[in-house]
Amino acid sequence: MASIELRNITKIFRDAKRKRDLLAIDNVSLSVEKNEFLCLLGSSGCGKSTLLNMIAGFEKPTEGSVTVGGKAVDGPGADRGMVFQQANLMPWLPVWENVAFHLRLKGWRKADRRDAAQDYIDMVGLRGFENHFPAELSGGMSQRVGIARALLLNPQVILMDEPFAALDAQTKMDMQEELVAIWQKQRCTVVFVTHSVDEALVLGTRVAVMTSRPGRIRELIALDLPRPRDTTGPRFNDHKRHILNLIREEGLQQRQAAVA
Amino acid sequence: MNMTGQGIRAMTALSKSWERAVVPLFILAAWEVFSRSGFLPAALLPAPSVVLHTWGDWIFGFDETSQGNTGRWLADALSSATRVAAGYGIAVVSGVALGIAIGWWRWVERTVEPTLQMLRPVPPVSWIPLAIIWFGIANKPAIFLVFLGAFFPILMNTIHGVKTADRNLIRAASMMGATEQQLLRHVVFPAALPSIFAGLRIGIGAAWMLTVTAEMVAVKSGLGYVLWDSYYFLRYDLVLAAMASIGLLGYATDALIKVLMSAALHWQHGSTLQSREG
Structure with a gap:
């Protein structure tokens, strides 16, 4: 059974100021299998984050339905862990309290929360930083806390909204490697939004290439490249060339449409 | 080394x-x-040494330079401080609670806020006649005035703090399954805390100002009463000693709030300009 099911999703944003409707997503259907690592790839403004927010429950589709694990999504919930573009940590809580925030909400005792957090802190390689505050962390470390926090929910699916976009190249590569390792170990379903072709090809089991205005899925590409992925290998580059061509074509069509 | x-x-x-x-x-x-x-005639501007002497007698009662007030400073200071504590306490609880409600729920804002905003520009001092009629001459009118003075700064700053809370933190918490009540308690309140403390510090200044004002007209005890009474008897040394006492107590309470603030907001350490303060 599919883990996530998007059926005929259409999203129209009401632009109240200009009294105009904007068709952001046009009839997208997509199903994500259990344990899959799906990358939603597209340029900014193509609606990939909107799609992710619908799975998370932060936004509702104008038409169509979203189900996760067979249940219709009607709001955010702890069965779907989300990692945001900015880590969004509570700045007044130390690292371990941020990781265990969900347990705080569930009314767990402090000692139990502390114990439970440790596994996930170790998993993302933050041992020794348990009592640091978010203001004392680098961007990469903050994202690790964000990932640990999502993992602690033990969710059916993990949603990631360009979590590494603000990191430097080296840190980004390390984080991607670790994320794949964690995903392989935890056996969870991941939907990962990115605008980087390389990132999508390094991480995903499948890549959904999106077109913009209105957002549609142009092509679904299954990746059967062995891991760890060789970013300079011929097969990797074949995929990359293909995707870049799709994107180029799309850009060309849009410019022509704009002229006409 | x-x-x-x-x-x-x-x-x-x-x-x-x-x-x-x-x-x-x-x-x-x-x-x-x-x-x-x-x-100038010495009585009009007593030297600091004279003031200090009178102040000493007011506190310790050694030679009755402060006449009827000799040795009564602690009692006077306590009665002023009690009024401040009572009025300020009520203002903190109601200001923070109402501020969070107004900042969070639009319907509370629409129904309650306009009325409060109309009352806000009325100077608390102008409530004195009504306060005396309603509460008589005793602690209550002073407490009422202190409350009025401290309430609005605390309220306004709390509203501001709630409204400027980072939406993304609220999203993150609801992703982790927080209910509305939990959002208020675990996210909105701590996020608004720096702003709330700014209100608390403005509020404590207003609280002292209004206790003293109330004591000058509506109460027969406390530092403000001694100040005004000494003025009638041309004891400017006592007036100055009373002024210094009020300044000192105001400074001390503000310092106390600052200590509480740096304890509660220790997480800001190193990330704000404020954290560089000693």
């Missing part, structure tokens, strides 16, 4: 406290000289 490090730190601490003392000491010395020069 450790020793010299400590030594240097102690020296800088010492020179820093000197920095602070320079201006007040200079003012006091100039004032002393000016009062003793005979340029």
Whole structure:
């Protein structure tokens, strides 16, 4: 059974100021299998984050339905862990309290929360930083806390909204490697939004290439490249060339449409 | 090496406290000289040494220079402080609670806020006649005035703090399954806390100001009462001693709130300009 099911999703944003409707997503259907690592790839403004927010429950589709694990999504919930573009940590809580925030909400005792957090802190390689505050962390470390926090929910699916976009190249590569390792170990379903072709090809089991205005899925590409992925290998580059061509074509069509 | 490090730190601490003392000491010395020069009648501007003497008698009661007030300072200070504590306490609880409600729920904002905003520009002092009619001459009108003075700054700052809370933190918490009540308690309140503390500090200043004002007209005890009473008896040394007492207590309560603030907001350490303050 599919883990996530998007059926005929259409999203129209009401632009109240200009009294105009904007068709952001046009009839997208997509199903994500259990344990899959799906990358939603597209340029900014193509609606990939909107799609992710619908799975998370932060936004509702104008038409169509979203189900996760067979249940219709009607709001955010702890069965779907989300990692945001900015880590969004509570700045007044130390690292371990941020990781265990969900347990705080569930009314767990402090000692139990502390114990439970440790596994996930170790998993993302933050041992020794348990009592640091978010203001004392680098961007990469903050994202690790964000990932640990999502993992602690033990969710059916993990949603990631360009979590590494603000990191430097080296840190980004390390984080991607670790994320794949964690995903392989935890056996969870991941939907990962990115605008980087390389990132999508390094991480995903499948890549959904999106077109913009209105957002549609142009092509679904299954990746059967062995891991760890060789970013300079011929097969990797074949995929990359293909995707870049799709994107180029799309850009060309849009410019022509704009002229006409 | 450790020793010299400590030594240097102690020296800088010492020179820093000197920095602070320079201006007040200079003012006091100039004032002393000016009062003793005979340029003004001594009774109109008593020298700091005279004020200190009277103040000492007011506190410890050694030679009755402060006449009927001798040895009664602690009782006077306590009755003022109690009024401040009562009125301020009510203002903190109601201001923070109402501020969070107004900042969070649009319907509360629409129904309650316009009324409050119309009451806000009315100076608390202008409530004195009504306060006396309603509460008589005793603690209650003073507490009422203190409440009025402290309530609005605390309310306004709390509203501001709630409204400027980071939406993304709220999203993150609801992703982790927070209910509305949990959002308020675990996200909105702590996020608004820096702003709330700004309101608390403005509020405590207003609280002292209004206790003293109330004591001048509506109460027969406390530092403000002694101040006004001494004015009738032309005891400007006592007036000045009362002013200094109020300043000192106001400073002390503000320092207390600052200590509470740095304890509650220790997480801001190193990330804000404020955290550089000593």
